[in-house]
Amino acid sequence: MYDVGILTKLRYRYVPDHIIGELLTKRWMDNAIPFAALACLIAAIELAGLNFFAIDALFDLARQLAEFGLIALGLAIVMMSGGIDLSVGSVFALSALATLICINVYEQSVFVAFLTAMAVGGLCGAINGVLIGYSRIRAFLTTLVTLIIYRSIYELVFAKFSTAIMATMADSPTWDFLGYGTLFAVPVSFGIALIIAIGWHVVLSRMRFGWRLQAVGGARRSAFNAGIDVSLTIFSAYTASGLLCAVAGFLMAARLGSTGTDTGVGLEVQALTAVVLGGISLGGGRGSVSKASMGAIFVLVLTNGLISLGVTGPTASLILGLVLITAVYLDVRWLKNREKLLRSVYISPAYAQLPDLAKSRSDLGRTFEINDRLRSVEVIGLGEIESPEDVILDDNDDLYCGTRNGDIIRFFAPDYKRQELFAHIGGQPLGLAFDRIGNLIVCVAGMGLYQVAQDRIVSKLTDETNRSLTSIVDDSQLRLADDLDIAPDGRIFFSEATVRYGMHDWPVDALESRGNGRIICYDPTKGTTRTEIRGLIFPNGVCMCEDGQSFIYAETWACRITRYWFDGPKKGKSESVVENLPGYPDNINRASDGGFWLALVGMRSPALDLALRMPGFRRRMARQVARDNWIFPNINTGCIVKFTPQGEVVETLWDLGGINHPMVTSMREHKGCLFIGGISNNRIGRYTLERGRSDWTGMSSYWGRK
Template sequence: MTLTDRLTRWRYHYVPDHLLGEILSKRWIDNAVPVLFLGLTLSVFGALIPGFFGADNMSNLLRQWGEFGLVVLALTIVMAAGGIDLSVGSTFALGNIAALALIGVADLPLPLVIAGTLACGALVGLINGVLVGYLRLRAFLTTLVTLIIVRALVDSILLSYAVPIAAAFPDSEPWFFMGEGSLWGTPFSVVVALIAAAGLHLVLTRTRAGWHVLAVGGSRRSAHNVGIPVRRVICLTYVASGTLAAGAGLLFASRLGAAGADIGVGMEIAALTAAVLGGNSLGGGRSSAAKAVIGSVIVMIMVNSLVRMGLTSGANSLLLGTVLLIAVAVDVRWMRNKHKFLSKVYVSPTWADLPVAPPTSAGSPYALNDRLAPVQSIGLGEIDGPEDVILDADDHIYVGNRIGDIIRFLAPDYTRQEVFAHVGGRPLGMAFDSNGGLVVCIGGMGLYRIDKDRSIHKLTDETRRSLFSVIDDSRLRLADDLDIAPDGRVFFSEATVRYEMHEWPVDCLESRGNGRIICYDPRDGSTRTVLKNLVFPNGICMCHDGQSFLFAETWACRISRYYYDGPKAGRTEVVIADLPGYPDNINRASDGRYWLALVGMRTPAFDLGLKMPGFRRRMVRRVAPDEWLFPNINTGCVLRFDEAGEVHETLWDRRGENHPMITSMREHKGHLYIGGISNNRVGRLPLPGADPDWTGMTSYWGQK
């Protein structure tokens, strides 16, 4: 290894370039900038204003924030569905005067006061919802008109009832407690706002109604096409908005007990600034309660601090307008360029150096031949993408397809087929357990078992998250292949924790070691990671000693052995370090050896590119994905090897006519059955000299 290679290896080994892409891909990254801005705001005003962090100032700020936070949450709900509500300030004022009139003039009990006030806000929201949702009027103009009408209504009520309201003194302790009381040392209004924020968070993230709201905000046409009642959803968001805004006015009335023409004026601008500043999108579909809370705290601190510093109300408006303009510009630019920027930084190639590829010329154990030419085709044109193939005790063939079916070809002639089970995801590796249940790795879903009665059971779809991992590696993205130990434990590979099923070739561009091997124990239902940092781990096959298994690392072009039990437990040994191609599934052979599928062959250009991570990074950033340099996965080969790593025979299809891409093979009663994720058939090849009675089921579980 040259000095340049050594330095390049150290640089890409110790500098985690992929962390930037991982961080930017997280949902919480949208909250990072508002949180930083909140910290900056606290630092600046804390330094400029004496006693800023004092108990009295904090208590006053919290009580004001409780009311303002409810208004921001109200606006956030509408924005989540792709709308806007400029009437929240007027509705706030209506809630304030309605509450004062009901309790001071009408002398109603507090429960009726609360219900009546919220009903006023809900009515305003219903009017907005009907006009915008059902009559499909423009939200901006509609709520602007509502703002004017409701403000005129508030002024009319003031003219008639200002004196009685001012003279009234409600004799109700609960009424004053709402405005001035505390729960567990926290102002009552803050408790209400936090409960509302928690409720909104649960609705948006955990309920069907919340998913409908975000779907409508993301794309109303798409939401309508999938059956979501778009008009009703929009209408209900405005009803919820009006109710929360009126509730905020109710709390304001109980705290100050005053009614005036200027109450709520400009609040819609402050609330809109807070919602957008917190990271809620004006375009809809990207909103959360946490963003609303962060934004409302920032705006409340700025406005209150400017007042304490003696600046005029014009300065407040100027500051809010400037902040809103900047927030909108950042929101629009970030949403427009987020995915473009992320695509340039997420793929993070590292340095990799494969051993010299062995030759495939005459005299080599990998010598080219045409031994796959006599392969017979089963289900030609009737199956799409049989990645793995397996046979049961009755000689039936099982394969998966691209649309989530497991197809069973019925013995003895395999001319008839049926859908054995529909699993929904992409079936990949398969194995039979001791009870005849078919255990399947399903890409994007996890590990499942299909019993003989065709009932489907989820075994696991997550494992323990790594303690210091930026990547959320608890969810299984690409469960690939599996095998079952004598005690029933299932060891399966997850090829990559960074990419989804359809992106698996991109993992090769990184060659970073994003994969792992996981163990599911049916005895206690636990799932744990056994091996990490593997380079696209793929095929897994139990060794005959009952204490270890073989596994393939596709992009590393090697086969290794891991001991999970016995005196060598926890040890990993390399069996074949320099394969000429990319290994896939491994399965037992009748002579005690093992079959291995090579999904494609190495090329000098790509091997050289693995030692040039900078070149691959520039390629990803500057070249269209369909023109990237990918590994060759179009040449099929099957080889047989032993536990010492010696290759005993190879079977090639040099012209690529029968099986251009081979991902799996199974020996069964003197024949080799071949699958390929890009093929439209199952291959069947006679094996001269093979045991005509040997099956995988008896090799694992004996005679049943």
């Protein structure tokens, strides 16, 4: 028998390899490279002994960052929309010139000067927005032309007013305060820029405009088809860029009190270097304020460091150009290979060892001998429904099931030939249960826990739980709630099979066989949700025990059934009920004799059992082999198992040929019959039990109703 060393077992059980992949999924990971580059640059400057970070130098750097950071932010907003703005330097210069003309030449108030600068910057940005957003001229060509036009206007106006600007100095305490003042030991201009940056962070990450901006940048046609006004969004992005450049020009005018022929020259290259180096995608649809700010800091520190070292002119421009082309290369390569890298490291198989399968069958005796007892099952709704993963019956003997289309269908007793759409939820309904007053509680894949009231009104109960302190991914959101049961006091316990994968990626979770699942409790009286049990291997079926203080649950890939006490003297304790099943357990429900019915969705295979003890092999398979050729659990043939509360298997039902009921994910006993569901089926089965009780129903067992 294949086995591995103790170090390999420990390494794949306890070393959290999956953290690497989860880190790469985080949006802030795009900042890792620019942050590392900035840290190395700062370290190099310190080692050079330039005394670059003295208090006075830091104050001057903060004032420069206030201006340059706003320009970089404006360009970042445009690039997030899928465009580019090469005119930011010229708009910046024009706004600074307009401010100084108002202050120094016409002796207007600071407020009037600010409004003038904003009008100039906003007009320039709006012109770009109209040409690109509404006239649909290419952004690169448009802003290259407007760069020349705005620069020409600047030079013409500067030539006329330069002498008057230089000859007059504004006598305004407010003007001086904006240029050189501090507030709480922070330069005023830096504080203004910081407030603006925080505001834009909220807009881009929390508000509708930010979502639309990234949607337009990521896929313009798809955004249009989704109902987004693409032209208006692009226009707004360029207008915002112009306004931010205007604020930067206004602050620069306050700091220097003058302007020159070279103001803003080459600034577009510096800003472009900053945003690309910060991680703003050239392809659009990706970016943030923090990325733009980090890139701006890097470029400013690099530029000022070169000046301190005496590197100026063409050499400094050459270095900045090399940094830009390197940043562009890294951005293109990262966009191209990010998903490939993520796929290669995200799947993280754990070491798992199931007991020998042959030994298991010997221990369980003849109860698992294959039979065709389900061959005679009566078929309900053949070809009329898809994916009835779970089924349930009400007090009127009507039958309910979910479908792949997000519907809950009701079949009317007694012959179940007539049906109706009971409710439309949207996501695929999985686990079903009736509460005490007859509301249907539903686990919905990708959506959470929902309720369908007796008047058919659908409402969300919960779609999140408390987040784990040690989790990298946001595990507060429910991804795959799949089965549930209700305690006598109304608390709902439901399983979430995995926090790492969605419904259609269940085979990948099987490949990992890691404790990605959990049991969650929702308390309707308090409206609270909390995680009850963590670290389960694809928990699936949940069934309340008759003591009202415990429930049993299945772990599919671990092939075991466990009992857990949520109340009473044994609260918080677990106890094994059935170990080493020959198949993969799914839903569990009560039987009329006090036992439990269990669905085995598929049977174990020696190949997969062996692969579970070879995590390195599974890792290489996930990286090097096409997904269609991976070793997956077999879910084509399963059966129904009946076991006692003590874990003794007493009966099995098979349809070996898969003629009437090819696979099983759930079953419900009701008045002497067993109603059978299967997520890959297009029918529901009804099997008449040999020793079934014609007076027993699930509703009476749970709530005492006849």
